[in-house]
Amino acid sequence: MSHPMDDYLFERLLIDADRVVALARLQKKISHPALKGRFRELLVDGILEPWLPATVHCATGTVISFRNSFRNKTQDDILLIDRAISPSVLMKPQVQEGVYMRNSVLARIEVKSTLDVSGFRGFAESCAEYRLLGLDLDNERAAAGRVHMMELNLLFAFESAVSPDTLRSWLQSTTDGSLSAICVLDSGFWKLTSEGLWAEYQCQTDRRAAERLGAFVGLMSNTAFDQHLSAQGRDRLTSLESGVGQHFNHWSPRQPQASAEA
Numbered sequence: 001m002s003h004p005m006d007d008y009l010f011e012r013l014l015i016d017a018d019r020v021v022a023l024a025r026l027q028k029k030i031s032h033p034a035l036k037g038r039f040r041e042l043l044v045d046g047i048l049e050p051w052l053p054a055t056v057h058c059a060t061g062t063v064i065s066f067r068n069s070f071r072n073k074t075q076d077d078i079l080l081i082d083r084a085i086s087p088s089v090l091m092k093p094q095v096q097e098g099v100y101m102r103n104s105v106l107a108r109i110e111v112k113s114t115l116d117v118s119g120f121r122g123f124a125e126s127c128a129e130y131r132l133l134g135l136d137l138d139n140e141r142a143a144a145g146r147v148h149m150m151e152l153n154l155l156f157a158f159e160s161a162v163s164p165d166t167l168r169s170w171l172q173s174t175t176d177g178s179l180s181a182i183c184v185l186d187s188g189f190w191k192l193t194s195e196g197l198w199a200e201y202q203c204q205t206d207r208r209a210a211e212r213l214g215a216f217v218g219l220m221s222n223t224a225f226d227q228h229l230s231a232q233g234r235d236r237l238t239s240l241e242s243g244v245g246q247h248f249n250h251w252s253p254r255q256p257q258a259s260a261e262a
Contacts, residue, residue: 010247013047013214014207020046021185021209024158028113039158040077040111047213048078051221051244053228055084056106065102065133073126078109080224085231103136106227107152107180107220115157115184120170127153127178149230152180152223156216159186171198183216185209191219191251199251211248218245 020042027038044058052058059081062074079100086104108130110123131151141147160167164187171182171190181191189201189212203211221243229236 009244010214013051013217013244013247014205014210016047017210017213017217018207020213021158024113028158039113043109043111043156044078047217048220051217052080052224053082053241056080056082056224056228059098059100061098061100063100063102063105063130063133066136073122073129076108076126077111080106080109080220080227082106082224082228082231084228101136102133103231106224106231107154109154109156109220112155112157114159114161115155115167116161117170119157120155123153123155124174124178131178147233149227150180151177152227153178154180154220155182157184160184164188168198181216181219183212185212188212189215193253195253197253199253201248202250202252204250215245215248215250218243218248221245 023042023046024039027042040060049058057080059079060075060077061079063076063079075097081100081104083104086101108127110119110126112119130153135147135149137147167182167184167187168190171179174192177192177196179192181189183189186209190198191201193199201212201215205211222245223243225241225243226236229239229241
């Protein structure tokens with residue numbers, strides 16, 4: 001028999017997630033130019049940022065690097081910025097849209113109110129362009145080849161305009177690593193495994209939207225801690241730093257089937 005404290009963090013995240021989901025449904029009834037920004041705020045302020053490392057904050061803005069290659073879309077919805085990695089001269093928390101050095105970016109998240117095919121394809125294009133930026137490495141680090149940090153791009157939506165089967169079919173064409181995870185609260189949550197297969201989160205409660213949101217926050221929490229350690233050249237296995245993703249560890253590997261709608 002498990003102790004009530006064993007489920008505390010799981011339940012705490014679900015309670016916070018229930019509130020965010022309810023507010024998002026309410027927000028859908030309002031249509032105005034700031035709508036997308038409000039959904040982003042609901043995710044960041046409502047549940048995500050408190051579960052990240054103390055040095056990491058969520059920002060909206062433009063990423064720059066020494067390559068500075070052309071990008072059609074230069075403003076990212078949510079950037080997980082590690083303030084311990086790069087100089088803070090460009091990081092202004094009070095500025096709504098900032099400029100951030102590539103090395104400080106631990107992950108990118110695109111936020112959609114409703115995900116459709118144009119939104120999916122647009123994000124896939126932005127991921128390909130973002131990859132061209134590359135990390136800023138001096139000659140010694142580049143020659144040593146010992147700097148390794150995953151490039152992580154995640155797509156988040158409160159609901160989908162297509163079926164779960166269609167979402168799975170879209171994933172079939174994105175096993176190159178450009179898309180790391182896709183979470184759609186009313187449809188499903190998938191992440192790309194190290195084997196190049198998609199694993200689907202299996203809900204354990206009937207609060208599916210809230211549980212998927214909690215699992216997404218758990219994944220981002222673990223990701224931010226792991227990326228922070230990697231950026232500093234430290235071994236995760238020798239550190240006590242960690243997120244809360246282990247409380248949402250119900251993943252089932254599944255290879256999506258191709259579809260004519262992809």
